[in-house]
Amino acid sequence: MKTQITRSQESVLKLLETLDRPLSAQALCTQLRQQNHRIGLATVYRSLEALKLQGLVQSRSAANGESLYSLVKQDQHYLTCLHCGESFPLETCPVHDLEMQLRSSASFKVFYHTLEFFGLCSPCQSEH
Amino acid sequence: MKTQITRSQESVLKLLETLDRPLSAQALCTQLRQQNHRIGLATVYRSLEALKLQGLVQSRSAANGESLYSLVKQDQHYLTCLHCGESFPLETCPVHDLEMQLRSSASFKVFYHTLEFFGLCSPCQSEH
């Protein structure tokens, strides 16, 4: 479990820090190239995987099947509509206390958590 | 948003009721065929999608990228190891109260939620 960071991992990390919402690997790659980084999609995936292993980056899968990546620091708690797939961020996270308890447990080292509620958003409730 | 259940959806639902852990679509298809259901993988996916839309079935993505399906009734809350990918079920769910609050809100109709903590399990902590 190496902990050293490579050049690519650093540029991915830097980019994620400027973003306020999770992006797909492909979108991240496109943005990096627009910023004149010569980087391949495979490297973006490899970097994201490495950063996840270090507990710096998290991913969740969107309704369309692709994975969305963001910093662990940026809490990700959503209300997600089963019908249209849209995710509405939750303001507060109700499980911080439990996370703190778990963090102090030696048997499992917690880096971060995700919490997602699934259901129907207001517009989708009125369709039949 | 139709609510009627088809024959295939019913057999998938029946199978899920007999299982105590989430399975992939492929595994579900295999099991159904072993039980002499003549069913195609595509139909399993279509059934799972329909059941999800009805709030009966939930899915989460495993470490290897595939989706694992289970009944909404079967709570799914995990400690997941970033290193080996193994998921350890949590005994209790700390967010039921919040879910109850959200359920009574008219603006978003909550069917179910997922909660997952990510980190390193005990064996993986000792590797370096």
Next chain:
DNA sequence: GTTATTGCAAACAATTTGCACCCAC
């Protein structure tokens, strides 16, 4: 009979992998 559902196979797309090249140390 008409319409929705199904199985199959082909298509698709996100992700992973093989490999030659290149950079850092």
Next chain:
DNA sequence: GTGGGTGCAAATTGTTTGCAATAAC
């Protein structure tokens, strides 16, 4: 120099889709 990191393109694989056949009503 050597070993790890990288880009590219090919391979892989979970999932979706087109379509003819079938089942439901």
